[in-house]
Every structure is written in structure tokens, then in C-alpha cells.
Amino acid sequence: MRDRLEAPKNQGASRSQRRFTVRYGPAVVILVLLIALGSFLIFAGFTPVPPSDAVLLGLLIANVVGIFVVLCFILIEAYSLFRARRAGVAGAQLHIQIVALFSIVAAAPALLMAWVGSVTLERSLNPGFMHDGRAFVQTTIDAARLFREAQCKSLLQEARLTASDLDRAKLMFEVDRPLFRDFFTSRTRFLGFTAAALMKPDGSVIEKIETGSAIGTTIVRPEPADFDDAKKNEPLCLILDEGRTFAAVRAMISFENTFLYVARPVDPFTVEFPRQAARLVTLYDAFDSHRRSIQIAFATMFILIALIMLLSATWLGLSFANRLVAPIRRLIAATDQVSSGNLNVQVAVRKSEGDLAHLGETFNKMTSELRLQQNRLIAASSLIDERRLFTEAVLSGVPVAVVSVGSKGEITVLNPSAARLVQPDGEGAKSILGQPLDNVLPEIREVFAEARAGQSRMAPAEISIVRGGLERLFSVSITTVPTGRGGRSYIVTLDDITDLVSAQRTAAWADVARRIAHEIRNPLTPIQLSAERLKRKYGRLITQDRDIFDQCTDTIIRQVDDIKRMVDEFSSFARMPKPRVENNDLGECVRRVLFLMRVAHPNIIFEDSLPEEPVHGRFDRRLLSQALTNIVKNATEGIEAEVAASGPFEGHIGVALSVSEDMVVIDVVDNGKGFPKDNRQRLLEPYMTTRAEGTGLGLPIVAKILADHGGGLELRDAPRGRGAWVRLFFPLDQATPDQADASSEVVTATATQDS
Incomplete structure (x- = not known):
């Protein structure tokens, strides 16, 4: 449905006022213009009437009265225009603009005439050489x-x-x-x-x-x-x-x-x-002030004449605008409706209005085209919104952190995973938008700088990020996206590959251990049997250096036994048994481990913080006991190493068991040697140890046992000064053993360093 606008009726001025201004207005304006022309001719000396004081006073009064009369006519028209504008009639502002245009056109010649007269008077009263003389003195x-x-x-x-x-x-x-x-x-x-x-x-x-x-x-x-x-x-x-x-x-x-x-x-x-010249300039200025009074008198008369011209042009502009503004009012009203969103509006077109009628036809065509373009834009906007919602849903669901970076290195968009990476508590993520990427994620500053400097569209890398005391390994990929103005923006993706890399390394070392155990186990038995046979058969026949012979054979037998035990540890790591989950009391399991350790190490103080009630859950009691025993054993060895390095002190080991949101946590804290500050993550890899006699399989075995139970291992610094803090955690209740078997494929172990 289209709305057609007709010409509104002007109800701004009453009929009597319009008849009065139409009848007497032109005559009054012509009369005032004749008075102004006569004043100019008398001032210029083109008439036999001398410009005496009485004549000048009479002309001044006549001009003032003429200005007052024309001003009254203008006020009548202005009042009518004010009422029309107050009533909301379209085109009232256009009336003002047209009147202003006519006023400027009329005032420009008048002002030019006044300026020419002032310059002429200036030249007559102040010859050029006097001005040059003053300039020369200065x-x-x-x-x-x-x-x-x-x-x-x-x-x-x-x-x-x-x-x-x-x-x-x-x-x-x-x-x-x-x-x-x-x-x-x-x-x-x-x-x-x-x-x-x-x-x-x-x-x-x-x-x-x-x-x-x-x-x-x-x-x-x-x-x-x-x-x-x-x-x-x-x-x-x-x-x-x-x-x-x-x-x-x-x-x-x-x-x-x-x-x-x-x-x-x-x-x-x-x-x-300079002093004499300054006095000369003072005398010249005194003469110049007397000359100004004459110029002011002439300028006053010129201003009055210019004002008459201005007011006359204003009245003519008001009269002409009444006829010109009617079709424009219709266009203004239609434009107001278009600006409010109504593109169905059409204006009435009258052929008698000439070019303004053509303007109305063009306006109608424009609104039709705008209506068509609006429908297309609405459809395109709906499609863009659907795609945006789909993209936001995808980004919010993926675990990979995605960050959009502008051409100046500022963060523009980040998904929930990236927000949790930057702000682990999830608060203040919106305040990050607009900040430089180097300040928010300083760990990827070098990678991002290389990506910006290079020409490759994608730049992959691996970095370590520490957040909340946790060190994680991320795979970083920076993709370059060209922008419309020749610049470039960037999409940074950070994928947490800590668990994947740990699982790959564990699987690789398990395969290596399996091969080593297979290749070394076979020759060990013949070597041991040969050494024992040599000792039995030739031990009594050797009379010279018998002690050396017995010592060498015993060394061979003892070293073979040590190698067998090492091979057995390799085999145990390569063929870790699958957990047999059963309902057990975890608190009782911890108490038994601590009892054995107290008996084995009476010189170390063991403190426990265990719940009084039984902590029932589904887990493999033997494997978890082995894991906790290894951790406590490492703590005792750390204390012994610190005693050997620093001297005797009171060793202390604390074990705490807590349950939070179906997750059981076991904390073992000692005051021994502690963990190294650098490359702490490597301690969870097989065959990585800080002790000369260690095999480097203790912590990897513990990590694998906890991973098979769906948990993990964290290495921290003791909260009270020196020492180590090991945290074991896993779900308290697993549904079926099959789920435990599936979880054994991934090792979850993280190394942390508290600052």
C-alpha cells in the first residue's frame, strides 16, 4: 500500500494580514528604496541640494522611518511563518533559507557600495604618501x-x-x-x-x-x-x-x-x-583619530542605506517563498516519512510546477528503488546473522582456543576456550578486547612477530604456557587473513596437546622398554649360569689369586641380577596391568601405605590428614597402593638427599586425603630436596630422573596408573619453603571397568611450578 501526500494548506497567516501585506507591501518597499536612492545622490553631490546639516538630519529621519515601516511588514510575514512552523507545517525552514539568500544577495552590493565609499573617503582625507611616511618611520x-x-x-x-x-x-x-x-x-x-x-x-x-x-x-x-x-x-x-x-x-x-x-x-x-620617531608616530595617530569621526558619520549613512536594501530584499524573499515553497513542502513531508522508515510514500505531481514536478517524479522513483534495495538488504542481513550465530556456536563448542587479532595486533574476538585460557576464572574476558596480544599472551610474542613479518599464510609452532601454576604445551597456528584496505588480520588457534604428547611419549617409551627387555633378557641367563659354573668347577682348582677369581665371578652374578631387576622394571612399565576396579576404602589403603613407610623410615615424621568416615570408591587397590608407595618413597629419598647435602634436620612428610565434587585428591608434601625449577615436565617422561641410581620409571608408572583411573598427577613446590608437593587426583566412582580400560589409552600428567 502506497501513501500519497497532497499539498498541505497554509494556515499560518490570517486572510486580513495577507491582504494588507499584498496590497501595501510593494508600494512601501518601492517608496523606501527611492528615499535611499535620493539620500545617496545628495551625499554624492549629484543633485543641486547641498548636504547641509538640516538636509542630512531630514534624510536620516526619513531613512529610519522607512526602515521601521519595512521592518513592520517583515515582522508580519515572520509572524505568519512562525505560526506555520509552530503548527508543524513543512517548508517553514525553507522560507527562512530563501529569505536569507535574498538578504545576502541584496546586502552584498550595499556593503560593497559602503566599502567603496569608505575607501574613497579614506583616500580623500588621508593621502597615500602620509600612510607611507608613517610606515617608513616605523x-x-x-x-x-x-x-x-x-x-x-x-x-x-x-x-x-x-x-x-x-x-x-x-x-x-x-x-x-x-x-x-x-x-x-x-x-x-x-x-x-x-x-x-x-x-x-x-x-x-x-x-x-x-x-x-x-x-x-x-x-x-x-x-x-x-x-x-x-x-x-x-x-x-x-x-x-x-x-x-x-x-x-x-x-x-x-x-x-x-x-x-x-x-x-x-x-x-x-x-x-627611535625616540624622535615614536613622537612623530604619536602626532600622526592624533590626526588619524580626528579623521575617523568624519568617516564614521558617512559610514552611518551608508549602513542605513544598506539596511534598507537588506530589509527590502527580505520582504521580497518572503513573498516569493510563499509561491515557491508549496511543492517543496510536499517533498519535505515525504522525506520526513522516508527518514522514519516509510518507503511506501509517494508525492503528488502537478505538471504546472515545471522542474519541481520532475523532481517529484524522481523522488517517487527513488523511494521505489530504495524499497527494493531495503528488501534485499534485509534478506542479506538475515543470512549474515544466521551465519554469525552458526560460527559463534561452533567456536563456543570447540576446545581449541581461537583468538582474532586486528592489523595493529589488538584482540578483536576470542571464543570461550580462549577466554578461559587468558582468564582462568572466566571473569574480565570482555575487558581483554582491544588490548594488544603481546600483553595478554606474552608467550606467543615471538611466534606472532614471525607470522607478521613472514609472507606465509599459516605459521605453526609449539609453545609452553603457564596459567595458575600449571604448565601446558600448546600447538599454535597463526593464519593470515587479508583485509579490504590492503592490511592483514590474524586468526590465532591454540590447541592443548599436553596429554597427547605425553601419551605419545609414554607409548614410545613402552615400546622401547619392551624391545630392550626382549633383547637383554635372553643372554642374561647364560651369562649367570656360566659364571656360577666357572665358580663351582674351577674355584677349588685355582690356588693363586683365588680371592680375585671369586670376587670377579660374584661381581658377574650380582650385576646380572641387577640387570634382571632393571629388565623386570622395563617389562613392568611396558606391560602395565589393566586396573581391576572394585569397591574399596581409599582411606584404609592410604593408612596401610603410611604404616609400612613409618616402619621402614622411623627417623622421618609422617603426618596424615584423613577423613574419619570411610572413603568408598571403585579403584584398583593394588595399583593405587603401588602409586602412593612410589610417591612417598620418592619423598623419603628427597629428604635423605637433602640431609646428605645440607646436614641433619628433622624430615617431615604430610599426606592429606580430600574429596571434592566426586573427585578424590591425595596431597603428599615433604621438606626434602624438592623438584627442579626447569624442565619439570620432563620428570613425567620415562627414564628421566635426577638421581644417579634411579631408573626414571617411578613417576611415569604412577602417572599411568592414575591415567588408567581417569585422573592425573601434578608436581608442585611445597607451600612452606623447600620441599616437594605431589598431588594425585582421580574420580571417586567409575561406572564400569570398561571405562577404566578405555581411559588407560591416555596419560594425564601435568607438571606445575608455583611462583
């Missing part, structure tokens, strides 16, 4: 000032050169004082100084030169501030004798706390001439 004053400044600069430069020469003659001053005085005198007379001396800051004169000049020979003591400025090597020119003498003070480098004082008289002409 320029001469400036020239005298510049000449004085040049003399001052010349004096400063020559004083600096003289001070430099005297500094070089310091040895002459100390060895041959008369010769130094002669040198000083020659420099003073050569440079034309009327006074020269070496003085101290207190005013005492060390050396004074008699120049024989008639004037300017008096040495005036400078102020203390002048000496301070000279020490700072600042150019200092003193004006003495009411401006008739210039003096300069320079600090001497070779003479301790000594200054060079030189003076030179100034040409008296440069002192007296």
Missing part, C-alpha cells in the same frame, strides 16, 4: 632596533673570541704578567673595546686595560645573576649609560672563577632616533 625604528641587536651580537662574538685567546695565554699570565697585559691591550684596541678587564664575581678587578678612549671607559660591576648566566655560557649583553654603551661578560675557562668584562659605546644616533 620601519626605520625597527631598523635601528635591529642595528642595536646586531651590535650586541657582534660584541658577544668578539668577547667570546677574546676570552678564548686569553684562556690560551694563561701560561703567559703566570710567567710574564707585563707581556700578558700587552697582549690583552693589543686585542682590546684591535677589536675596538673602550673598556676591558678580568674580574672576580665579587667585583674585584684582576687586570684592567687602559684603552685611552674618551667615553665608555667606566667599568660597571655586573649583578650576581649576570655572573651566574655567564657561568652557564648564556649570551649576556648589558646596556649601560641609558642605552649608550653595551657591555659583555664571558666566563674564563683556564682562569679559576674569573670573568672577562668588555664594553663598547653605541652610536648616539641609534639611541635618539
Whole structure:
């Protein structure tokens, strides 16, 4: 449905007011214009009427009355326009603009005429040579000032050169004082100084030169501030004798706390001439102020005439606008509706309106095209919203952290995984938007800089990130996306591959252990049997060096047993049994392990914090006991290593068991050697150990046992100074053993370092 707009009726002015202004308005305006023209002709002297005071007063009154009458007509029209605008009639503002246009067109010639008359009057009362004479005098004053400044600069430069020469003659001053005085005198007379001396800051004169000049020979003591400025090597020119003498003070480098004082008289002409020229300019300004009064009188009359022209043009503009604005009002009303969102509007077109009718037809075509484009934009916007929602849903569901970075390195978008990586508590993620990526994720600063500097579209890398005391390994991929203005934006993805890398390394080491055990186990038994047979058969036959023979055979047998035990550990790690989960009391399991450790290590204090109630859950009691035994055993070995390194102290091991949200946590804290600060993550890899006699399989076995139970292992620093803190955690209740078998494929173990 289309809305057609008809021409609104003007209800702004009453009929009587319009009849009055239409009947008498043109006559009044013409009469006022004739009065203004007559005033101009009389002022210009083109009429036999002399411009006497009475005539000028009469013309002034006539012009003022004419201005008042025309102003009344304008106010009537303006009131009508005000009522129309207050009623909301379209086109009232256009009336004002048209009137302003006519006023400017009329006022411009009037103002130009007033300016021409003022210039003419100016030229008649002030000949050009007088203005040039004043400018010449002012320029001469400036020239005298510049000449004085040049003399001052010349004096400063020559004083600096003289001070430099005297500094070089310091040895002459100390060895041959008369010769130094002669040198000083020659420099003073050569440079034309009327006074020269070496003085101290207190005013005492060390050396004074008699120049024989008639004037300017008096040495005036400078102020203390002048000496301070000279020490700072600042150019200092003193004006003495009411401006008739210039003096300069320079600090001497070779003479301790000594200054060079030189003076030179100034040409008296440069002192007296600016004063006389200033008095001449004052006299000229007094004459100029009298001339201004005449110009003001003529300018007043010209302004009145210009005001008459302006008001007449305003009234004509109001009258003409009434006929011109009707079709434009329809367009304005239609445009208002278009601006409010109604694109179905159409304006009425009348052929008699000429070009404005064509404008109405063009407006109708425009609204039709806009309506079509709006429908297309709405459809495109709906499609974009659907795609945006789909993209947000995908990004919020993926575990990979995704960060969008602008061309200047600022963060523009980040998904929930990235927000949790940056802010583990999930708060303040919105405040991160707009911040530089280097400040939020400093760990990827180098990778991001390489990606920005390179031309490759994708830049992969691996980095370690520590958040909340947890060290995790991330695979970083930075993709470059060209922007519309020739710039580039970036998509940074961070995938946590800690568990994957740990599982791959564990599987690789398990395969290596399996091969080593297979290759080493076979020759061990023949070696041991051969050594035992040699000892039995030839032990009684050997009479010489029997002890050495027995020692060698025993060493072979003992070392073979050690290698067998090591191979058994390799085999145990390679073929870790699958957990047989059953309902057990975890608290009782921890108590048994601590009992055995207290018996084995009576010199270490064991403290436990266990719940009084049974902690029932489904787990493999034997494997978890083995894991906890290994951890406590490592704690005792750490204490023993610290005792050997630092001396005897009271060993302490604390074991705490807690349950939180169906997750059981076992904390083992000791005050022993502790974990290394660097590469702590490597301790969870097979065959990585910090002890010379260790195999490096204890912690990997514990991590695998906990992973098979769906949990993990964390290595921390003891909260109270030195020592280690190991945290074991796993779900308290697993549904079926099959789930435990499936979870054994992934090892979850993280190393942490508390700052």
C-alpha cells in the first residue's frame, strides 16, 4: 500500500494580514528604496541640494522611518511563518533559507557600495604618501632596533673570541704578567673595546686595560645573576649609560672563577632616533583619530542605506517563498516519512510546477528503488546473522582456543576456550578486547612477530604456557587473513596437546622398554649360569689369586641380577596391568601405605590428614597402593638427599586425603630436596630422573596408573619453603571397568611450578 501526500494548506497567516501585506507591501518597499536612492545622490553631490546639516538630519529621519515601516511588514510575514512552523507545517525552514539568500544577495552590493565609499573617503582625507611616511618611520625604528641587536651580537662574538685567546695565554699570565697585559691591550684596541678587564664575581678587578678612549671607559660591576648566566655560557649583553654603551661578560675557562668584562659605546644616533620617531608616530595617530569621526558619520549613512536594501530584499524573499515553497513542502513531508522508515510514500505531481514536478517524479522513483534495495538488504542481513550465530556456536563448542587479532595486533574476538585460557576464572574476558596480544599472551610474542613479518599464510609452532601454576604445551597456528584496505588480520588457534604428547611419549617409551627387555633378557641367563659354573668347577682348582677369581665371578652374578631387576622394571612399565576396579576404602589403603613407610623410615615424621568416615570408591587397590608407595618413597629419598647435602634436620612428610565434587585428591608434601625449577615436565617422561641410581620409571608408572583411573598427577613446590608437593587426583566412582580400560589409552600428567 502506497501513501500519497497532497499539498498541505497554509494556515499560518490570517486572510486580513495577507491582504494588507499584498496590497501595501510593494508600494512601501518601492517608496523606501527611492528615499535611499535620493539620500545617496545628495551625499554624492549629484543633485543641486547641498548636504547641509538640516538636509542630512531630514534624510536620516526619513531613512529610519522607512526602515521601521519595512521592518513592520517583515515582522508580519515572520509572524505568519512562525505560526506555520509552530503548527508543524513543512517548508517553514525553507522560507527562512530563501529569505536569507535574498538578504545576502541584496546586502552584498550595499556593503560593497559602503566599502567603496569608505575607501574613497579614506583616500580623500588621508593621502597615500602620509600612510607611507608613517610606515617608513616605523620601519626605520625597527631598523635601528635591529642595528642595536646586531651590535650586541657582534660584541658577544668578539668577547667570546677574546676570552678564548686569553684562556690560551694563561701560561703567559703566570710567567710574564707585563707581556700578558700587552697582549690583552693589543686585542682590546684591535677589536675596538673602550673598556676591558678580568674580574672576580665579587667585583674585584684582576687586570684592567687602559684603552685611552674618551667615553665608555667606566667599568660597571655586573649583578650576581649576570655572573651566574655567564657561568652557564648564556649570551649576556648589558646596556649601560641609558642605552649608550653595551657591555659583555664571558666566563674564563683556564682562569679559576674569573670573568672577562668588555664594553663598547653605541652610536648616539641609534639611541635618539627611535625616540624622535615614536613622537612623530604619536602626532600622526592624533590626526588619524580626528579623521575617523568624519568617516564614521558617512559610514552611518551608508549602513542605513544598506539596511534598507537588506530589509527590502527580505520582504521580497518572503513573498516569493510563499509561491515557491508549496511543492517543496510536499517533498519535505515525504522525506520526513522516508527518514522514519516509510518507503511506501509517494508525492503528488502537478505538471504546472515545471522542474519541481520532475523532481517529484524522481523522488517517487527513488523511494521505489530504495524499497527494493531495503528488501534485499534485509534478506542479506538475515543470512549474515544466521551465519554469525552458526560460527559463534561452533567456536563456543570447540576446545581449541581461537583468538582474532586486528592489523595493529589488538584482540578483536576470542571464543570461550580462549577466554578461559587468558582468564582462568572466566571473569574480565570482555575487558581483554582491544588490548594488544603481546600483553595478554606474552608467550606467543615471538611466534606472532614471525607470522607478521613472514609472507606465509599459516605459521605453526609449539609453545609452553603457564596459567595458575600449571604448565601446558600448546600447538599454535597463526593464519593470515587479508583485509579490504590492503592490511592483514590474524586468526590465532591454540590447541592443548599436553596429554597427547605425553601419551605419545609414554607409548614410545613402552615400546622401547619392551624391545630392550626382549633383547637383554635372553643372554642374561647364560651369562649367570656360566659364571656360577666357572665358580663351582674351577674355584677349588685355582690356588693363586683365588680371592680375585671369586670376587670377579660374584661381581658377574650380582650385576646380572641387577640387570634382571632393571629388565623386570622395563617389562613392568611396558606391560602395565589393566586396573581391576572394585569397591574399596581409599582411606584404609592410604593408612596401610603410611604404616609400612613409618616402619621402614622411623627417623622421618609422617603426618596424615584423613577423613574419619570411610572413603568408598571403585579403584584398583593394588595399583593405587603401588602409586602412593612410589610417591612417598620418592619423598623419603628427597629428604635423605637433602640431609646428605645440607646436614641433619628433622624430615617431615604430610599426606592429606580430600574429596571434592566426586573427585578424590591425595596431597603428599615433604621438606626434602624438592623438584627442579626447569624442565619439570620432563620428570613425567620415562627414564628421566635426577638421581644417579634411579631408573626414571617411578613417576611415569604412577602417572599411568592414575591415567588408567581417569585422573592425573601434578608436581608442585611445597607451600612452606623447600620441599616437594605431589598431588594425585582421580574420580571417586567409575561406572564400569570398561571405562577404566578405555581411559588407560591416555596419560594425564601435568607438571606445575608455583611462583
